Amino acid sequence: MSPSERKAGLEDLLTEYRFLWRPQPFREPEPAWCTAYPTLAREVLAVEPASLETLAADTPGLVRRLARHFPELARLLPLIEVPVCPTRPLPATPPQLFRGIPGRKQAQITAYATALDRPVAPVLEWCAGKGHLGRLLAAAWHRPVLSLELDPALCADGIELTRQGHVEDMHAYVRADALEPGSAAHLHRRHAVALHACGDLHRRLVTAAVAQGCPALDLAPCCYYRTAETTYRPLAGGRLRLAHDDLRLAVTDTATASARTRNASRTAMAWKLAFQILAREVTGQPYHPLKPVPAAWLALGFEGWCQRLAKREGLPLPARLHWQRLQAEGERAALRVRRLELVRLAFRRALELWLVADMAVHLEAHGYRVVVCTFCPPALTPRNLLVSARRS
Numbered sequence: 481m482s483p484s485e486r487k488a489g490l491e492d493l494l495t496e497y498r499f500l501w502r503p504q505p506f507r508e509p510e511p512a513w514c515t516a517y518p519t520l521a522r523e524v525l526a527v528e529p530a531s532l533e534t535l536a537a538d539t540p541g542l543v544r545r546l547a548r549h550f551p552e553l554a555r556l557l558p559l560i561e562v563p564v565c566p567t568r569p570l571p572a573t574p575p576q577l578f579r580g581i582p583g584r585k586q587a588q589i590t591a592y593a594t595a596l597d598r599p600v601a602p603v604l605e606w607c608a609g610k611g612h613l614g615r616l617l618a619a620a621w622h623r624p625v626l627s628l629e630l631d632p633a634l635c636a637d638g639i640e641l642t643r644q645g646h647v648e649d650m651h652a653y654v655r656a657d658a659l660e661p662g663s664a665a666h667l668h669r670r671h672a673v674a675l676h677a678c679g680d681l682h683r684r685l686v687t688a689a690v691a692q693g694c695p696a697l698d699l700a701p702c703c704y705y706r707t708a709e710t711t712y713r714p715l716a717g718g719r720l721r722l723a724h725d726d727l728r729l730a731v732t733d734t735a736t737a738s739a740r741t742r743n744a745s746r747t748a749m750a751w752k753l754a755f756q757i758l759a760r761e762v763t764g765q766p767y768h769p770l771k772p773v774p775a776a777w778l779a780l781g782f783e784g785w786c787q788r789l790a791k792r793e794g795l796p797l798p799a800r801l802h803w804q805r806l807q808a809e810g811e812r813a814a815l816r817v818r819r820l821e822l823v824r825l826a827f828r829r830a831l832e833l834w835l836v837a838d839m840a841v842h843l844e845a846h847g848y849r850v851v852v853c854t855f856c857p858p859a860l861t862p863r864n865l866l867v868s869a870r871r872s
Contacts, residue, residue, distance in 0.1 A: 483852060487838060494834060495720055499513055500823050501729065505817045506821075520546075520549045540560070576646070579641060588860055597696075603624065603625040606658060608628055611653065615645050618647045629653065659684055667694045670694060672699075676863055690846045690848075697843070698868050700866050704727040705731070707724075710723070716839075720834065730832040747778060749817065752810075753810045754806050762797070837852070848870060848871055849871075
């Protein structure tokens with residue numbers, strides 16, 4: 481399937497069924513589709529709590545469930561299937577190249593590197609951090625690698641790790657802001673690589689690569705919502721317009737989160753919903769968004785957490801509160817949200833693939849041959865899409 485075919489098919493379905501994926505049950509306890517499609521609402525609200533985590537992780541399964549109510553959504557299934565990238569084993573590399581890299585990150589870097597064709601030019605690592613990927617590619621490919629990074633501390637650490645890995649003759653650093661216009665010049669006649677460049681950083685890479693006539697680009701995008709734009713503007717045009725919350729939906733997978741992290745996230749949701757109930761009882765006002773709440777506050781327990789948040793939000797609390805009742809209401813509300821969220825989650829991979837297809841179509845329009853494939857299983861990282869472009 482070509483990027484343009486994928487983009488057009490996804491855009492049609494995402495546009496037509498946005499009434500299902502755009503409402504957020506956390507903010508809208510009764511999305512409009514619940515009234516319009518009561519059978520669907522009854523079905524998702526009857527899901528057993530023990531099944532929620534498994535269901536939420538199975539995007540194709542959620543699409544099939546929705547297709548029983550909306551048969552046209554079965555068209556999503558082939559559109560969200562992506563081939564696995566062919567792999568090319570790397571030559572043996574000294575273990576010191578991986579010094580200081582956590583195990584999961586090391587596995588992601590290795591999987592990404594084995595999915596790449598050999599470079600067609602000297603390499604530029606975009607938004608390099610400590611240059612872990614650049615060091616590996618310099619050693620494996622025996623080609624010069626330039627790592628571009630803004631943070632001086634990360635640059636200093638990367639230079640030291642390069643020295644320890646004995647690849648300083650092939651691996652260099654340039655301190656630069658990827659979003660500054662002048663940084664694009666570093667892409668000229670270079671093979672650009674980027675593993676998990678976020679939001680505006682990966683969009684800037686795509687547009688700068690085109691402007692500089694970059695001969696090759698291998699990009700694994702991430703965190704699409706990290707953008708200064710209020711509304712996502714497609715690079716290749718189209719009808720779909722996405723706000724920040726829509727972009728966040730594309731990256732809601734929790735496949736790599738620990739059980740402890742998932743439990744903390746569920747607790748935080750329940751307590752936030754309980755606090756919203758409390759705020760409505762005190763002020764009589766409807767929901768209003770909360771600024772992020774520090775995760776460390778969970779250690780205060782429910783009552784202490786609410787008191788700390790009430791102080792921050794300037795909410796006067798009654799002298800006496802039935803804390804157990806309030807906490808139980810929050811937990812019931814959170815269970816309802818998790819059930820209703822299943823409908824939104826069916827569209828998350830479709831949204832991500834539309835974003836990736838938009839970049840791919842833009843590259844094709846400027847003379848690149850583009851392949852989109854997955855470089856690792858989602859259990860290693862859900863952000864496993866690789867956009868591989870070669871200038872014709």
